[in-house]
Structure formats: structure tokens, C-alpha cells
Amino acid sequence: MVRRDGAEARKERIEKIARRIQAALFANKDTGYISLKKTVATLSIEVGCTPEKIMEYLELLAITDQFIIDHENDQIRKIVS
Secondary structure, eight states, X not given: OOOOOHHHHHHHHHXXXXXXXXXXXXXXTTTTEEEHXXXXXXXXXXXXXXXXXXXXXXXXXXXXXXXXXXXXXTEEEOOXX
16 A cells, blocks of 8 residues: 655645635536635535645635635635736
8 A cells, every 4th residue: 555745745735625615616607706705615525634624725716816705705616808
């Protein structure tokens, strides 16, 4: 059995989360956003991380301009070019 180091496992989790968010935003392209709380809860179950860790990953992805996190309106929005 192959063992992965922590950095590799973390990278895979972040990439998985990014793919899920982009797919959900694409599926909701008419509104351009998805619910932040529901998304964090769903990802927490799917990925197996705490909601706090999921938010940490989402914040990292938002810094890299993957999407915008709107805490006031409880939304994750796609970036409009």
C-alpha cells in the first residue's frame, strides 16, 4: 500500500473542492452563485473535513481568484470577467 504525505493529501482535497465548486457554479450559471453554508456542509460530508477546514480551503481558493466568497449574503459567486 502506498502512503501519501500530508501535503499531497491536502493538495488533493483542495483540488477536489475546487472542482466541486466550479461544477456547482457552472450548474447554477443562471444565478451565478451557490449557498455558502450548504456548500460547506456538503463538502464537509463528502471530503471528510471539519467545516472550519473546508472554509480554510475555500478562502485559499478565493485568494487565487477561483471564485468570490460573499459572507454577508451567504454566497459563493463566480468571477465575472
